[in-house]
Amino acid sequence: MRKIPTNSREPAARKPELPLDLTGPHVTPGAASQQRLYQALCHTIVGGLVKPGEPLPPSRMLAKQTGFRRNAVTTAYERLIADGFAVATTGSGTFVAPRIPARAGAERRTKIEIEPPQHNALSLGCTHIDERALQRFRAFAGRRLRAFGSEHLHYGDPRGSSELRAAISDHLLSARGLRCDPDQIMLASGTLHALRIVLGAILKPGDKVWCEDPGYPAARRAIEHCGYRPVSVSVDGAGMRIDKGRISGPQARAAYVTPSHQFPLGVQMSMPRRLELLDWARDAGAFVFEDDYDS
Known part of the structure; x- marks a missing residue:
């Protein structure tokens, strides 16, 4: 039978399972299932694995994921809502609260300070690049991309491109008088x-x-x-x-x-x-x- 085209939309992609750790140190061993599930959900929310405003899975789906009874999931969700970690919207479901309350004993993330590269006149590695050089680079890059093949999507030689190493070997011979085989050359990022x-x-x-x-x-x-x-x-x-x-x-x-x-x-x-x-x-x-x- 010929399929008649319709204007109906394709079904939405299934939401991935909620990342829950039910055995970590944040979970009380031997506690009731709703207590352990509540602690795991709090750890997931406070840890940023789910973002403020994101939907939590329906109770039936979470029960299937965790193996807990559905009433245990419902009780854990109710406690999340009571403690300000989640909000419920009639007809829409349960969502992570827009603002997460601070928890006593929660781990503080260490802020890593990374000095951004400087681009001043005397900064290291800052050379003058004119528009003509950029145009030539774009042309070279475009030419290489047009020749892009499936071989470029696999792991290559860990020493670097064999063609580039051969070109470097030729350059060293002509510019420095240095004889070396391409197999003796290894490319690094700096x-x-x-x-x-x-x-x-x-x-x-x-x-x-x-x-x-x-x-x-x-x-x-x-x-x-x-x-x-x-x-x-x-x-x-x-x-x-x-x-x-x-x-x-x-x-x-x-x-x-x-x-x-x-x-x-x-x-x-x-x-x-x-x-x-x-x-x-x-x-x-x-x-x-x-x-x-x-x-």
């Missing part, structure tokens, strides 16, 4: 990501790492947060003072340097100082991390 990966692979917790002073503060913090001990080594007009490093951190296992364009002083490490750094690394069996951020 200096700090790369530091965490490499330091974790070659150092042990508590190892000392030379850091330029003054130097890149974010890298120093990353080294410290990963469980290593940064050692401040002063910088002069020729770069990091290797003689100072030998005194302040003789047992260091690595050195983090910006020799091509020292941050933030801008000096370039001299060739004698570079050789001195390599001699120290060879004698100490240590590693040198060159952050060539400015290329």
Whole structure:
């Protein structure tokens, strides 16, 4: 029989089950079912898992979800309404109250202060981008999106795109005379990501790492947060003072340097100082991390 089209709407999507924890420390063991359900509902509402004004499931549906009798659900809802956690509207159902009363002993959420990135004239990573550069970027991005295929929706090589690593290998050969295979290249999201990966692979917790002073503060913090001990080594007009490093951190296992364009002083490490750094690394069996951020 041919189906006759109608103007009736499609049935609404079924509301997902209410996230309830009926066994946590907020529930009194051995209490009556309506008491345990009330405590779980309060914990869910106060914890923000359901927002003010959101509907609570019908008593029949919640009874089916929890396995409690329907009268236990009704009693818990009535207590929620009496205590100001919910409101009931005739013909519409039960809703979370617009304003939730404070509960004694409720856990206070710790506010995490995150300093937003600065975009001032002398802020880190702020370069001038003109409209022409933006137009070219949009054109490149559009071209790549038009070539988007199903292969881009799967996990890729954890080292990064093989095509990009091959292009980087070619660039290093032509621009730096550095021969390397694409399989020797690993892409990271930035200096700090790369530091965490490499330091974790070659150092042990508590190892000392030379850091330029003054130097890149974010890298120093990353080294410290990963469980290593940064050692401040002063910088002069020729770069990091290797003689100072030998005194302040003789047992260091690595050195983090910006020799091509020292941050933030801008000096370039001299060739004698570079050789001195390599001699120290060879004698100490240590590693040198060159952050060539400015290329």
